[in-house]
Amino acid sequence: MIAQNALSLGSINGIPFFTITLAVLATSFRVLALIFLSIISGWLLAYGAIKSKIFENVFISLIEIFESVPVITFFPVVLIIFVNRIGGELGVELAADFLVFTAVVWNIWMGEYQAFKTVPKEMVEVANNYNYGFLDTMSLVYVPFSIPRIAANLFPSVSDGFFYITVSEVFSVGFTTYATFGIGTEITSLLAESNYYGILATFIIMGIVIVTIVIALRIFSERAVARYTVDTDTPIMRRGKPRIRQTARFSAVTSLNTLGKLARYNRERRPAPDPEEIFSKKPKNSRWNIVAGMVALAILIYILYESALLVLSVSGSEWSYLFSKTPSLLYGLLLDYIRVITITLISLVLALTLGYYFAYRKRAEKIGIPVIQTLSAYPVPAYFPFVFLAIYPFVDSIFGSYTEEALVLFLGFLATFYYVFYGFWMGVKAMPSEYNEIMQNLDMGFFRKMRYVIIPSTFPYLIAGITSTVNSAWGGLEIGEYWPDIAGHKTLQVHQGLMKTIDVATSTGNIALAAWGSFLFAIIVAVYSILFTRKMMDLAKKKYVAEEGIYST
Amino acid sequence: MEVEDLDFRYENGYKVFQNINLRAEKSKFTAIVGPSGVGKSTLLRLLGAFLKPEKGRVLLHGKPVLRPTPLISMVHQSIVTFPWMTAEENVALSVKTKNLPKDEVKRISSKALEMVGLQGFNDLYPKEMSGGMRQRVAVARSLAADPKILLMDEPFAHLDELTAEGLRQDIYNILFNEESPLETVIMVSHNLTEVIELSDTVFILNGNPATIVAKVDIDLPRPRSPRDPEFDRVLDTLYSYLTIKGGKKA
Structure with a gap:
């Protein structure tokens, strides 16, 4: 239900x-x-x-x-x-x-x-x-x-x-x-x-x-x-x-x-302090510390209690079922990672070219940036069914049996492109003006500029943008991999993928499988975050800070 | 290098220069001085074609300069190096556009570093260097591009006095040694002592909109000492031109 x-108030012509x-x-x-x-x-x-x-x-x-x-x-x-x-x-x-x-x-x-x-x-x-x-x-x-x-x-x-x-x-x-x-x-x-x-x-x-x-x-x-x-x-x-x-x-x-x-x-x-006060230590606000500590502890106990209840509520046979499903869930995750990498690479290539174009052409930037900002705020899930209807025949004529796969990647792209684009564009805008003059002075071409100056300069921004892009790509896949009745009775779905499994499990009431899939997903993404994203961010902070290249007293 | 009847205004409509004319002679160190805010750095950027004039033109060997070129190389006031590259890689950046073999790029970069007194520091990153060393790297990068003209925008402004003095003493010999292809150096500065120490010709920029109000040739023997009475005389001359208001002496 x-x-x-x-x-249903204020209707005009229906x-x-x-x-x-x-x-x-x-x-x-x-x-x-x-x-x-x-x-x-x-x-x-x-x-x-x-x-x-x-x-x-x-x-x-x-x-x-x-x-x-x-x-x-x-x-x-x-x-x-x-x-x-x-x-x-x-x-x-x-x-x-x-x-x-x-x-x-x-x-x-x-x-x-x-x-x-x-x-x-x-x-x-x-x-x-x-x-x-x-x-x-x-x-x-x-x-x-x-x-x-x-x-x-x-x-x-x-x-x-x-x-x-x-x-x-x-x-x-x-x-x-x-x-x-x-x-x-x-x-x-x-x-x-x-x-x-x-x-x-x-x-x-x-x-x-x-x-x-x-x-x-x-x-x-x-x-x-x-x-x-x-x-x-x-x-x-x-x-x-x-x-x-x-x-x-x-x-x-x-x-x-x-x-x-x-x-x-x-x-x-503030009145001036009495001379005696100057020589005594400032009293610590211990009452607030105790209250804050107690609130934090209460939240922690509640989370642990809920987690314990959740684990205990799952029967032994259900755990066996979940473990038996794990290899196929992990294979689905692998396929989804390939999809996310594809979406991210396409977004990155487009962001680098379009971001470069806007950053160096004032008139195009004046129009293009607000348009992209507005489009990005338009929720993709709201309008994608119409995009689906409009482009399905065309995509079908190119991709054949991979049409739905292509459309899911496109949905992911629409949901993510903005982040890496905006990150890169901000990075180029924040680049020291002297770097631009040196690139002009040395008569560097597009690829040389990108390789030696622009990409290293914008590296911290790019990493932040790529991280957001990857996160949103997962969101796009979560919506796109299994979308029943996207247009009429047509269902958009991929052949296999972890997000699809979670979606299907949720919609069929198999919350245990959905939760287990999400849990495995969270663990792997967290490990990826610690091993890759954080390392890249550390590298960006350590080596690629363009501002440090400008020395002035 | 020559500048003919150059006018320039900012995007907000403010007219900065009117009818600027100057000529930088071959093998001469030329300086442009002027009061703070008169547009010295802007003029240097016009000479390098980083900005487009409203009227007039900049000529190199009689031909108009329409866009930035490695033949006219710029050394910035804020010392600019790339923190992700070593000293040698920073210098190599200006050689890479020539599509030379790797060994040749390395040889030229090392030689440029040697010219500015940084031999043995090839593998240091800018973070590991002092301000003076970084500025030497920036000068080496400019020289490695084989420029005909070197534009220097207050190159010693961000260095402590001791380091600046050391670099000033070296710079003339670095720039005009036998191996350097340089024809002319044009430096902008508000430090008159530094200008007299280094320059053969000084153009004074003043007025609103600014124009060249005087040209002073300095033929003192090198090395020059601020304790020399002749040095003081030139200093007084420059100072008197800088106190001109509206293009006329006060």
Whole structure:
């Protein structure tokens, strides 16, 4: 039974405009609210990490693993905990929210931690010098310093959020379909009614909302870089043309620089300390440490308890069944890795050429980048059935019996291309201008530039982009490898693949197999992350930092 | 190298130069000086064709320079090396465009490093070098390209005084030794002592929009000492031109 919440108000010629608009807003609100929650929680955790070495080690190791593990790894956990245990509409809503939260949170948390770790020592000394408390130190030093990093992570996070929210709003377990109100549910419902004008209206309304969000993010990013980056060349916006969504915050942000605000705030708020206080140690805030420790311990005990219950609930015969399935699951994983590598390589080649083209042609860049940003935020699962319908005959004429394989790879490509492209383009833009002059001066051709200067310079950005691409490619495969009724009664599916096995097991109610497949997947991806991604990131940080090539006092 | 009637304005419409004319003679060290913000580095980038003039042209051997070329090589104010390459690989970068055999590339790179006094440091990465050594690598990279003209944008600005003095003393001999194919060096600087120490000809850039307000030839014997009274006289001359307002002496 479909838990259908959709309203059917404000219909014009059979198109429920009001419902569609509400659904788009509900979905957008979910994505933005969860990103906001990630930002707030990230500030607190990052602060904890820079204050406690033990917490830092645990926190960073976990983020690094989770950052490299695709969001679908969490799917069975989501289903079991939220749907089975909490149940009802709240359970479904929390399941969808949790899935999106896990899609957007790691990048943001990591960015905030890195920002907190790199706050200039002098700024921290100023805060210590004036005896700032937790709130003052956060709001006047750490939080402003982290804003540019957050801004940089917002575009991919919004894209990720929209990608997963549309699939997580409606999901099936066995014969039960769960749904929560939003655009994913609305599209499913319109498709079931064959209301194609309604679907078209949905895409238009969604396009308007996504373009608005992208414009707002671009304005925020520009302001964040201009205002909060230390030693930026970008002019600080003080006055200028009126811009979209000019808010009261604009004047607050532009009236004084951060350090100026910090100093003034301190002067006005704090009396000078008594001379005796100077010679005693600053009391540690031990009460807060105990509370934080107890909360962390309670969460850990709960997770262990739930895990133990889960393992004990599986019978011996079921374990034997799962072990017997393991070789075929691992073979499926191997096939999926080949698919992911194919998608990543195609994305990389296109990103390198297109990213290079945009980075060096201002006019093309001005149009191309916002268009790609908008397209990337458009959730692929929402529009892919129509792409499928449109290109199936053409793809079929080329690939024959491999048509569905090609279409799944294409879906994966659509879901991932943006990350490596954006990473590379950002890397080229961040390259020191002197490098460009040297390449021009030495009259280097495209391949030489790429080999000796551009790819090494952008290596850290490329690795970050490739990591995101790989993660999203898994997401694309999870959706594409088994998609029943993608167009009419047509099912898109590959011959074999781990993602397909998980999808089929979930939809037939075989949660144990789905969870076991996800568990094996998580283990292997985590090992891959530790052995490959982290090593490449370390190499990038150690050797390929273009900024270190510019020596100036 | 010659510059004829050159005008330039920034993208925001601000006119930087009007009617710039200068000529850098063969085997002469030429300097361009001017007050801070007058556009010295911009002028150097126009000479290297990294920027396009609004009007006028830059000529090398009588032919217009329309795009950057290894024949006119630039040494930056911010010392530029590639951290993922060793000293030798950094230098080899400018030889690679010539499609020479590997051994030949290695030989030329080693020789360029030797010319700037870095023999034996071939395998060091920039991170393992001092600022002075890095700038020598950057100079070696420029020289290995066999340029006719070397453009130097405040090349000693980011070095401590002791290192800068050492490199200044070496640089003239490095640049104009018998094996160097260099015809001319054009350096931009705001350090007048450094300019007098090195230059044969000095062009003074001043005004708004800026233009060349004077040319001063320096024929003091080398090595030059700031304690020499003649050195002081030239310094006073340059200083008086730099205090010109709107193109006229104050």
